[in-house]
Amino acid sequence: MTLDHTDQLTAANPAAQPILSSATRALGRLAELGEPVDPTLREAVTALAERPDADLADELLRLLAPHLLLELTVGRHGPETLVQHGEPARLVQGGWNSFLLCAVNPGGLEATFSVSGGGSDVTRASGMVTRPYLPDRIEHAATIRDKWWYELKLDGPGALTGRELEFFVISLHSRDAGRRAAPITVSRTGRPNDGTAGDSWTQTQRRRLWTVGSASVDVEVDAVPAHDVVLDVRDADGRTCVASIIAKDDLGRVYPNRGLRLAPDMFFQDQVYRSSGEILQLPAGEYAITAWRGPEYRPVTTRFTVDSAGPAPLAVQLDRWIDPAARGYYSGDPHIHGGGCSHYSQPTEGVSPETMIRHARGEAIWVSSVLTWGPCYYYQKQFFTGRSISPPAILEHPSHQEANGVTWQPQPTQTDRESVLRYDVEISGFPSSHSGHLILLGLTDQDYPGTSVLEDWPSWNLPIHQWAQAQGAFTGFAHCGLGMATPSRELPNFDLPPFSSIGSNELVVDVPHGAADFIAGAEFGLAAEMNVWYHLLNTGFRTLMLGETDFPCVSDERPGIGRTYVSLPEPPAGDRALEAWIDGLRTRSSYFGDGRSHAFDVALDGDQSREQRRSAAGPVRLTATVAALLPEQRPEPSVPDFDYDLAPAELTVASDGSSDWDASAWHLEWARIGDTRTVAVEAVVNGQAVARQEIVADGTEQEVSFDLELERSSWVALRLLPSLHTSPVFVEIAGRPIRASRRSAQWLHDCVDQLWEVKHGFIRPAERPAARLAYDQAQAVYAERRDESEVD
Template sequence: MDQPFKPDRRQLLAGATLLLGASHWPVFASTDAIEPQPYFASVKRAVEQLAAMGQPIADADMARLASLFSREDAEAVIAAEALLERYTLARVTLDKGGMGAAALGGAKRHLVEQGWTAFLVRVSNPSSLTQAFEIYSGSAMPARMFPQASKFAAEQKAYLADTVRKEALIERMWLMSQIEASPVLSGNVVEYKIATIYSRDRGRKTGRLGFGAGILQDNPTWGAVSRASVANPLVTDFVSQPSRDIQLQILDDDGVGCMASLMIHDANKHIYPPQVMRLAPDLAFQPHIYRADGETVRLPDGEYHIMVRRGPEYLVQRATVRVSASDARIAVRLKRWIDPAKWGWYSGDTHLHAAGCAHYMLPTEGVAPETMIRHIRGEALSVGEVLTWAGGYSYQKQFFSGAAISPEARLEHPQLQAANNADWKPMPTPKDRESMLRYDLEISGFPSSLSGHLILMRLKELSYPGTHAVEDWPSWNLPVAKWAKAQGALVGYTHCSFGMIVGTNALPNYEIPTFNSVGTNEAIVGVTHGAVDFLAGCNGPPAAELNAWYHLLNCGYTLMMAGETDYPCIVPSVDSRPGIGRTYVKLPQRPVDDAGYSAWVDGLENGHLYWGDGRTHFLHFTVNGRESGKQPLAFVRASNVRVSATIAAMLELTPSPETVQNASEEPWHIEHARIGNSRKVAVELIVNGVAVKRQEMLADGSLQQISFKEKIDRSSWIAMRVLGSGHTYPVFVTIGNKPIRASRRSAEWLRTCVDALWNEKHSLIRDTELADAAAAYDHARQTYDRIIAESDLT
């Protein structure tokens, strides 16, 4: 075995001078101040991290370093400095304010197209700073490119920044950089950090990099902006090697090509394509992308972990793939655990957005139907209700047609995609027509919004009569709801738990909510005028969503409850996607095109539905053979009934970190229903809002037969639920042709809520509308007083 090389100090200094040149000599001038032990600890961490990231230093250099680690003396420091120079991108000296002066290191500045390359950065820290060490890409524009309009503003106009042609701006933004692992400085005089550089493009490009400690500041308009950005950045040329366009084969459970979501990351947890470098239809606020069978994604050679999903009715597919010249293809065969369509159930999400919240506000960045349809198809939804609201209203209203559409999933702005080096070709699939969009309206950001956000489905006209801007609309909801009903629309109150949370999770409960938000609110008034069809939830605590609905059902109202997501606004930060809350409607055939959409909405309106997180399915729910819906099951006298259901539910065998994380952010998720450490959930029989019986069920995806017997001695409603995962619409039962007056206490609760609601909201109503609003609230009071008088049971 060769003996370790042990040059003396003079030889090392001479060699370093020859290697680096006179201009590099200042790097070594202060080596006497470097303490060997902490220095080598930093070097060891850095080279181990490079190895863990798949970019180890050469074996011979690693062997040389190993011998230097064991010595930990001044000569070893100098030798290590000379050796590490060939892997160092930049040598940075920090002043006492954290500003970094950088010089080029000796590393070859080779990158890879649409991939990450790791480099060492040598940090000289004479002031012993302990802030986070930072790197920023000094491009022509900040990282977020363009200002974002406030999502809470009223009518938004399309903002065009400095130019109507953004290709040139986008082309310049090819470089991204970050400090890996722990960026916090140790305070040592010299240490090494790992910087990774992402290149969007191939070929030779000039890049600008800046460095500092504790200098990046978050700006609400522009994102992360450095106060060092006015300083001269380190400017150098990079050469990026080309990557490959990977052909995707994505087949549904039946072997037919389809759309699905893919989350792609490498062993270092870098996501591909990087989120902040995306343009629609690949969106920056979600880690996954949507691709169809036959489409492509560009990746460098290497190993990747792929997670493929298509909504909660499918098993998650995971694979590790290696991309190389001999294998530039990824093939996926999806697998369902349940197909509700075989039972006649078709899913929809009643609350999606294409602008505002996390979406872009600029027309040239999306989001148009061509992008939204990818989400609907990729989550296997039959229907997606895309609701225009005040955010982006001026631009988004152009997509309203008064009909359902199933557009081609083409690129919205090919010229911008080309400028972003992402000009892949969209491909149709045989499954495309199974999903459709309908553009409608949410009353959010309008003058009446604080009375509750309305969902208006199946509108024929989008603008309220006599209005020229959002600000002209009514300042309370009932006029808007009546206008929508007059044109055949369905009216619902979305994210119904908002302002309805009280100090208990009991169901039903009788605490009076604050009504200080935008949930159920004025629904308790509008329902007495026949102007409310449904409440919508699955994005709030179940007790807060269900309580008012239960009380209204107890008073004889037959309004529905629908599943919704409110994508991309009220969605989990780790799993932002449509269809987290779903409504399943029963139809004799698959809904296709506008006629299919109308049939789906008719089914919802008539109560042929169940809803939830898509992990619990009530495939056949009956009371004495009668399916759920508004047509009651009539008896002359008190009778025993048989309640039966075919149910399937899916829990993972044991909770995974991903499932636990998702459940922590999703109020409706079957993980909440898990009984202890088992794979069981409780199926509850609900009569007039009370869970009267329960059975435990194995949630392994298999079909389970559940049945109950119950005596019904007064007009009632009967439903089943797996709390926090799924719920049926009721079967209504009448005894002696009497209306449902299941609980005087429910009517009293609603009557008290009308007063509380008026006290909270009346000061927000225009003076010119106040008299009409007061009369409408009085009508609600009188209605509930009458129901109280008709209710002989508490």
């Protein structure tokens, strides 16, 4: 039963205008959210200003009845009763419907409130942080089936302003079709401004007053069915494939609803990954369907209508602008995760290979290294096999999918074999992590000798490198720029880094010992990531740099944001696909970046060898085929492939050495020259850009050449920053090793002292003498190479 509004409002003698303003604003918001609102309704509401106060409330609620779902009565201490208005609320399966909530507040309470109900009540857990999670144990199937069927959102802040009657908008999403009851609760969350918690109250009394007060009701709803949209997803050559699909309505709402997804559909992504024959479930309406398959493709957006009679199949034709594999270059992301960070971290610690391969295929990544690390380690390590795998992209936990209303069946595609996974290890959450997170690729044994738990592993990294390399593994440092930023943005520069985080820290010790094959980045600021790399190359070391994503930690947008392309004589496939890819990294041409620009067939005087010998100094010609793609105009923030809100800020460094660069620092858009479509390709010799050639980033392959003068043994590369950098070509002249900079060798020598100062306290006392010896030996190597250097 509703309250007697006439008596309440007459007694309070409210001013009509604030109440009517609240009602008209709420109606306007309903219209913005796509609800059909009769345009004459707001005019009728405005006209009530002329009516006596005694008639205002009843007449206003009569006019708004078609949109009114809930009536909340507010007492002295907050919500007291909550009742439903009218017949069962009409919802649509898989979509959102919005309604009015009116608050009757005769006491004029000022406080904030929340509206709760639906999946959000059962999807909170504490993993690394508190977040929604997948309740994917067997005993949770009933929870998914019975409680995960709807979501509820309050539009805007819930704030009672003291009006005797005011209106708010709430939206409901229904997973299922049919008639059900939706428990909804309104609770006070903020301090009331009504004089009841004066100075004479104790803190305990105030706290109790501010947190009591809630009202609940089981709302009857009836949801009409959505429709299965059958997809026909085709690559540019007509073959079926998996693609990234983003479905949005005209209000920008994403389908399927992110809050009610189960893997392989991720709650932290807009996209889902689907192949031909698989479906999207959409309610009747107009949609923009955007499809792509990673940065080698142009996003394609199709307008699609789902009507009440049911939709026609949706053909998705992808638009590939470049095919590196056709040139013999194969993509890889050496750093993604199946558990931890944005992934569900409880209770079964992440997602399966069947989910990870779907994401890799949807981004057209040939080789993906799924790294087991501290969070989820003991569960995820079961997927380690010591070989590359290409599993079917089936649904994990089928009983839970069924309980969640998922009816589509996974389908194989003609391109499935072009993506493989290899499970390996990241040393993160281990005792040595303070000195940098290691990536260990190509392990045959993932358990360090003599250990049974992570805490048993060494507390510094060199022994781990050496153990892994004895197996033939390829080892390096992840997210290399973390803790390496300095005030200088020069590349190279000679500021000593603070070594304050988990990037290329112990690298400066491990490389002189023949450990640490690579660093991985393309995530943060250029100088923070590459400065130590340039100095190592200048000192004659062959350390490589790779592009990585650290999905879903540094970025949970998708795998392959940072990627590495390797020249191979044949596609990487089968049990030893990763080993073939690594062999190419060691011996053949490669490049890394964001995948929006490419450099094929880098050569000096036509020689594509990574290691070259020349009898004398003199001129050389550096050539390559390059391609890059930018839209003709700078994109708007809503364009799926670019968001100005993620633009890299000016580099500022705090006292702890951290910086405000984020993962968007690497993006071809930042290479755009002015408002043109032109970008600059640079030739680099010993860390210095010595020549520059501008190209139009229109997606076409273009030949570039640079006439260079090599005066001494050098390393040479191409770069298009911040999008692309090639692996170096090492040129030794007259039998002399590369010793390109005395200052670089001294910088590395000094970095060892800085590193010891910062990190030695984290090394176990029993291991510290061996570590100190290794540090001293590394410094001796740098001192020797400093003395051998030909120039400052």
